[in-house]
Amino acid sequence: DRPIPPKIPEFSRDERLRHVIFSRQFSADMLDDLAETADKIRSLSKVRSGQDFLINLLHHKRAMLYFTQPSTRTFLSFMAACQILGITCNEVRDASTSSETKGETRFDSIRMFSSYFDLIIMRSPVARLAEACAYLMNDLSMSGNRSVPIINAGSGADQHPTQALLDVYTLQRSFQFTSPKDSPLGTRFDEVRREHPEVTRGLSHKIYGFCGDIGRGRTVRSLAELLAGYDGVTLAFVAPDHPTLSLGDDLRARLLARGVRIFEVDSLETPIDGKPLIEQVDALYMTRIQKEHNVAADEASFAAIDFDRYKLNRGLVARMKSYAPILHPFPRDQHFGEIPPEIDADPRAMYFRQARNGMWIRAALLAHVFNVDHQISRFYHEQFGA
Ligand code: CP
Numbered sequence: 001d002r003p004i005p006p007k008i009p010e011f012s013r014d015e016r017l018r019h020v021i022f023s024r025q026f027s028a029d030m031l032d033d034l035a036e037t038a039d040k041i042r043s044l045s046k047v048r049s050g051q052d053f054l055i056n057l058l059h060h061k062r063a064m065l066y067f068t069q070p071s072t073r074t075f076l077s078f079m080a081a082c083q084i085l086g087i088t089c090n091e092v093r094d095a096s097t098s099s100e101t102k103g104e105t106r107f108d109s110i111r112m113f114s115s116y117f118d119l120i121i122m123r124s125p126v127a128r129l130a131e132a133c134a135y136l137m138n139d140l141s142m143s144g145n146r147s148v149p150i151i152n153a154g155s156g157a158d159q160h161p162t163q164a165l166l167d168v169y170t171l172q173r174s175f176q177f178t179s180p181k182d183s184p185l186g187t188r189f190d191e192v193r194r195e196h197p198e199v200t201r202g203l204s205h206k207i208y209g210f211c212g213d214i215g216r217g218r219t220v221r222s223l224a225e226l227l228a229g230y231d232g233v234t235l236a237f238v239a240p241d242h243p244t245l246s247l248g249d250d251l252r253a254r255l256l257a258r259g260v261r262i263f264e265v266d267s268l269e270t271p272i273d274g275k276p277l278i279e280q281v282d283a284l285y286m287t288r289i290q291k292e293h294n295v296a297a298d299e300a301s302f303a304a305i306d307f308d309r310y311k312l313n314r315g316l317v318a319r320m321k322s323y324a325p326i327l328h329p330f331p332r333d334q335h336f337g338e339i340p341p342e343i344d345a346d347p348r349a350m351y352f353r354q355a356r357n358g359m360w361i362r363a364a365l366l367a368h369v370f371n372v373d374h375q376i377s378r379f380y381h382e383q384f385g386a
Contacts (some may be wrong), residue, residue, distance in 0.1 A: 013180040016371060019134035020151045022220035023164040028229045035172050037364035037373045040380040053379050057372050064117040068095045068123045073330060073355050074153045078121050081363035107136055114148045122236045124223035127156025128301050149369050157216045163329050164222035165365060166358035168355055170350055171283060174325045175202055185323045192323045205232040211268060212287035212338055214239040214247050219329040220287060221251055228258045236263040236277055240305045244298050245298060267309050268316060278316050283325050286312060288333040311338050317346055323349040
């Protein structure tokens with residue numbers, strides 16, 4: 001397979017993302033624009049005229065969903081997002097049904113997809129494969145060959161940028177305090193301020209807790225890098241003190257270089273700023289222990305870890321701030337139990353709404369990549385006014 005250039009490329013064209021590979025390609029302004037487009041698509045989808053408009057926007061486009069690693073949410077929400085905008089989809093979900101079994105390289109597969117489709121959305125267990133495919137497309141473009149955008153839908157343990165988009169979109173809606181469905185305390189911002197006078201709307205100046213498998217969680221890596229783009233954020237990583245599971249050196253260095261305040265602790269009970277972390281977080285991002293990556297050496301060293309410290313329970317949730325959303329990229333692990341179902345009815349449990357938000361923000365991302373977001377905005381204002 002192709003060597004990967006050491007430098008992060010600029011996968012953009014004319015101020016617009018062409019390939020979506022890393023979460024750090026998105027600025028806070030771009031995230032605001034995407035959230036605005038997602039909100040408009042969401043509203044237009046509720047009325048017949050809006051549905052008719054959206055479904056005709058990109059009906060001339062075709063997308064390949066090349067998912068050679070299991071997925072429920074990312075695959076289905078990208079497919080639903082394509083359908084909302086009229087994009088026709090096809091899929092390869094199992095490389096054993098493709099000519100890769102006859103010795104074809106992944107890069108030749110990608111070139112074939114680019115011959116038939118206008119966009120490739122890909123998930124792979126191979127770290128940095130999406131990045132390498134984006135370089136391939138750039139090279140093809142330089143040589144006048146057919147080249148299409150690549151969207152990384154999860155690559156090995158390194159990046160899952162579109163998951164980070166929906167995580168941020170969920171936080172944006174939560175911290176607007178304008179919707180009873182999206183914020184634990186709904187529209188009662190004044191009430192929040194009486195209890196917590198320091199709280200502001202928006203994502204800046206907040207404490208975000210990440211709990212579980214920090215070292216191997218590609219969603220944690222991608223989200224942490226997006227949150228680093230907001231002013232005055234604190235990121236608290238709660239993981240066993242184990243080289244596989246705790247914060248990676250590369251991510252720590254990147255976050256510190258951007259001036260992010262970081263805590264690395266092994267319990268939600270550890271005090272930060274004089275109080276237990278669980279009582280301090282403005283949002284809590286739970287993750288599962290990613291057993292699919294386990295190697296024999298890890299299994300032996302995991303035996304000494306008390307994994308119960310990385311599970312939520314009613315008592316812990318009761319101590320959280322009343323407005324603090326609980327997020328999880330899902331799937332949650334029913335056997336491990338990092339979020340038991342008894343938490344689901346708590347108004348702070350945002351994870352099912354978070355997954356649905358993925359469909360809207362991915363539709364907004366497709367509109368951005370195909371440069372039709374301004375058309376959506378114009379039509380929305382014609383329909384609904386300012
Ligand atoms: N969050 C996430 O990537 O879920 P899937 O693996 O089901 O796509």
